[in-house]
Amino acid sequence: MYESVPQRPLPVLAKPSHDERARQLFAKDFRKYIMLDVPPLTRRVYEQEVKPAVIAARGAAPTTHTEVRDVMWEHGYLRAAQGLQRISQELMWGSIVPSVERQAAEINARAVELSARGVGSLDLDPKAEVPEYLTRVDIHCMPGNYHTENAPNDASQGALFDRGSFLYALGSAGDLNDATGVVLANKLKSQFPALAPRRILDLGCTVGNNTLPLCDVYPDAEIHAVDIGAPMLRYAHARATALGKVVHWHQRDVRHTRFPDGHFDLVTSEILFHEVEPDQIGAVFKEAWRVLAPGGVMAHIDIPNFFQYPDPLFVSLVDADNFHNNEPFWGEMHRRDLVQLMVDAGFPRETCFRGVAPMGTFPWSWFGAVKS
Amino acid sequence: MNNADRIRLTRTARGERPQFSREPEVDRVMAIAMAIASEVAALRERLDTFETLAARNGGVSAADIEAFEPSAEHEKQREQWRHDFLDRVLYIMRSESDLAGV
Numbered sequence: 021m022y023e024s025v026p027q028r029p030l031p032v033l034a035k036p037s038h039d040e041r042a043r044q045l046f047a048k049d050f051r052k053y054i055m056l057d058v059p060p061l062t063r064r065v066y067e068q069e070v071k072p073a074v075i076a077a078r079g080a081a082p083t084t085h086t087e088v089r090d091v092m093w094e095h096g097y098l099r100a101a102q103g104l105q106r107i108s109q110e111l112m113w114g115s116i117v118p119s120v121e122r123q124a125a126e127i128n129a130r131a132v133e134l135s136a137r138g139v140g141s142l143d144l145d146p147k148a149e150v151p152e153y154l155t156r157v158d159i160h161c162m163p164g165n166y167h168t169e170n171a172p173n174d175a176s177q178g179a180l181f182d183r184g185s186f187l188y189a190l191g192s193a194g195d196l197n198d199a200t201g202v203v204l205a206n207k208l209k210s211q212f213p214a215l216a217p218r219r220i221l222d223l224g225c226t227v228g229n230n231t232l233p234l235c236d237v238y239p240d241a242e243i244h245a246v247d248i249g250a251p252m253l254r255y256a257h258a259r260a261t262a263l264g265k266v267v268h269w270h271q272r273d274v275r276h277t278r279f280p281d282g283h284f285d286l287v288t289s290e291i292l293f294h295e296v297e298p299d300q301i302g303a304v305f306k307e308a309w310r311v312l313a314p315g316g317v318m319a320h321i322d323i324p325n326f327f328q329y330p331d332p333l334f335v336s337l338v339d340a341d342n343f344h345n346n347e348p349f350w351g352e353m354h355r356r357d358l359v360q361l362m363v364d365a366g367f368p369r370e371t372c373f374r375g376v377a378p379m380g381t382f383p384w385s386w387f388g389a390v391k392s
Numbered sequence: 393m394n395n396a397d398r399i400r401l402t403r404t405a406r407g408e409r410p411q412f413s414r415e416p417e418v419d420r421v422m423a424i425a426m427a428i429a430s431e432v433a434a435l436r437e438r439l440d441t442f443e444t445l446a447a448r449n450g451g452v453s454a455a456d457i458e459a460f461e462p463s464a465e466h467e468k469q470r471e472q473w474r475h476d477f478l479d480r481v482l483y484i485m486r487s488e489s490d491l492a493g494v
Binding site for chain 1: 398399400401402403404405406407408409410412413414419422423426427429430431433434435437438441480483487
């Protein structure tokens, strides 16, 4: 799954210089090393040193991921490994920021020009309020988060996210950075073969990279996508236009999209919910239920449910983003009863699903329901 | 466009930076070491590109390199490069300073 495809150059994507590109690819490979090469080494330290010491001292091995995390944290090796993981994330953004900054004025001008072509539409709301839960920290350490306006009519923050999310995926995202959206679109096709939506709503779309595969799978549908970050949406509209894809982009809170009741036949999201405050997940499900027509489908794809694997060391390593990568809700989504939350939102229990949408061996989680 | 008009992006992510080592100084040193590694990797790649092109195009000798004298303008560019290089390698100092008192 980690084949390294270069990202396809698009008019709004920053073009890195020779050395910027080298630094970006170094950051990607540094992260890859930390994520793939180091965990087996960490496991050896645990199995051969830490676990036996705990057994000797307490008479039993740790059983939960929090116990494992605590004993491993005391050991210098995990401190170093996770400190390096944090640095890899900082170097990744740090390798992209100067390249976007250098070209920000051109990117913003190109976005305006592309938007003006009138392919799809862009509906920004200057009064939109960023939910408080998105303002506490910059999610996954992206400086400026999704909503910072670097300049009037800013799209450059979108260029930062497009490049960063591509590098973060270690080459698995495909040249259009859309692999997650492709997985969702194909899963929908196979699970709901008769579904022919007239209108689709995609929630938390960011730069729309994962929205666009819906255009290919449902060419007859009118597609709307919402996000709270204006720079993401300006970039998304320009990017989609450059790719000839028709989507209507709206600056909205996913909890209050302001579309009419029963307006959509399909509501989707790609890797949104692990960035929603867990207590607000139910509100998003309720909003999806409200805007769906009877018989309409809600389907979401998100980070794998690694958090319930029967391997406490593995879980403790996966959980690290929660503490060290400004992902305050990471993992908590999977610890909630999503099916119950969907039922509480109005979906019939027998229509609720929660499973896996695999990408090669990578087990994306997928969940949703059908409105009766 | 002058410097004041230049668009600036945010450099440091909002949110407390965790402490990994028992001594915060070690975290700083580790960050600086890896930033240097990133620079070495970029430099190595640049050299690799150069060597590939030199071999393809008929070459630059070690003596050419020894004999090279940069112009005053070129030297000024190099000075600026060294400043920007240090800015990257010592990014952790800026991050901590950005977050001071936040």
